[in-house]
Amino acid sequence: MFKYKTYRYRIYPNKKQQQSINQTIGCARFVFNHFLHQWTETYQETGKGLSYSTCSSLLTRLKKETETLWLKEVDSIALQSSLEHLADGFERFFKKQTKYPRFKSKKNLVQSYTTKQTNGNIAISGNQLKLPKIGWIRFAKSREVAGRIVRAAIRKNPSGKCFVSLLCEVDIHPFHKTGSAVGIDLGITDFAILSTGKKRDNQRFTAQMDKKLKREQRKLSRKYEQAKKDGKELWEAKNYQKQKQKTAKLHEKVANQREDFLNKLSTEIIKNHDIICIEDLNVQGMKRNHKLAKSISDVSWSAFVQKLTYKADWYGKKVIKVSRWFPSSQICSACGHLDGKKPLNIRAWVCPECGILHDRDINASITILQEGLRSLQLV
Template structure:
């Protein structure tokens, strides 16, 4: 199966290369914001025209729509360079890609898939730009990666890049670290059949409860780092206040920026720990089971509960399910989602008896019909598996 696979590496640019990366990010942001501003003016103009059409002040055939023309906008970039010479110093393909991203954002907006595009800010925690692969301008050679305009950049080569390179994204995190993500078109072979199915009940106390009786511990990565994070964030607030009292811009306050990077590194460590755990666990599930049954949880709705929001964010259910889905697609496995309204924790997994509604405080119970004693969560995962297999047969 041919898939698009991303390879992420940390890069170690020289001082000169860092300057060029910052310039490119700034120019890409400028180009995006420039054409977004022009489109906003156009939207405002056509809104007035549309009102006039509706009021019969203009004939209907004068209405031309409000669509951003991607190709016409890309053709306008050389003219833009004549007015803003600093755009000539950076990768031209990166500028074109920023326009394509803007056009895609508008396309999704008009299809009501996302909100109206917003201006990019240099205050965002992650700054990046994307460039396409053309005529061998992106290549991996030993311990170096070749990138347009930057030339050869040293990087931490943790694995080989397989397949045809499509594009690369250079990113600078708020921690001050630089990364490159290479998207390549590669072939993935399906895994051997494991002749096994499993049901997964996602939780907060335990991250996942499996129908085979196993419970995966919730590592609580954020909670473990919370004390240290609070301490460092208080320091950051004090340094911000100190800079404000001395009328120093925060971008020029060296102590503030140093502390800001320290806090960002702590957040990054938490994110990396969580991502590593989710990748390893999802891969293990996909390798060892052909059918994975899981609840279709309304994570967004659950996050509105302020008492649970922090814990739900920390366990990252959505990220885990996303990883399961794309790995299942790659390796020829099946994901079955059952309705969030299915009473998995209320039904006896042995005889199917449902006796009233059990509150969350009840963690184990005995079935009054078959007298089987159940752990609430393991029982739920068994019911999820049974319902998933039943749904698959009926489909």
């Protein structure tokens, strides 16, 4: 079964290649912003926007104009991809899936562009990767690339590191069937509580690094104030830029730790269970609770559910999302008695109907499993 899979590697461009990457990112951003402005103006004047094909024709003319001849110096497919992203943004906006497209800024933390595979312009040989207009570039080949390369996204992080994400069409073989089903209750103290009784601890990656992050952030703020006192622009304040990169590396380390944890846990669950039942949480709504917002952001529930979903699709397993309004913590998993809402500080309770003592979280995961299997039978 052919599926799309992404392989991410760190790349090590030389100075000339780094300049070429920066130039391509800048041109892609310019094209996106230029046509976003035109699209908005056209809509205000005529009541109709542009289309991808119209913008593509206008881009060809733009490259011939004297003031924008420099657009010819970079990968043309990257510029076309920028137009595709803009058209996709408007399509999702009109479907009310996202907000109105916004202008891209060079101050954004992550800068990137996308290019496509055509006539072998993206290739791999040993630890060298070939990219359009950049040539062969050294990369950390941590694992072999499987399947046919479809496109590549080049990304520059705030830490200064560069990465490439290769989207490939891969023949993925499903995992063997285990005949097992599991319910998962997501929490803050324990990240995942399984209906089997297992609990996976919340690693609290941000909290572990919190003291160091605050210290480095304060240093960054002081260097920012000093640069302003000296009348320097931030880009020419070397001490500020060094500290900014140091702080960015810490944030990147936290993000990598969390990503690794989520990937390992999601793969483990998919391997061991055929059916995974999980709550459809309203994470954005829950973040409105300012006392819990930081903790909720740190655990990354949405990213975990997303990983479970696409891995289940890859490997022939099934994820069932239970309604967020289902009272999983209020129902006795033994007799089905609805006992009413309980404050968060109550971690165990006795069912008044059957007298069984419940661990709040394990009971919730079991009722989630029961509800998920029940909804599956109704389909």
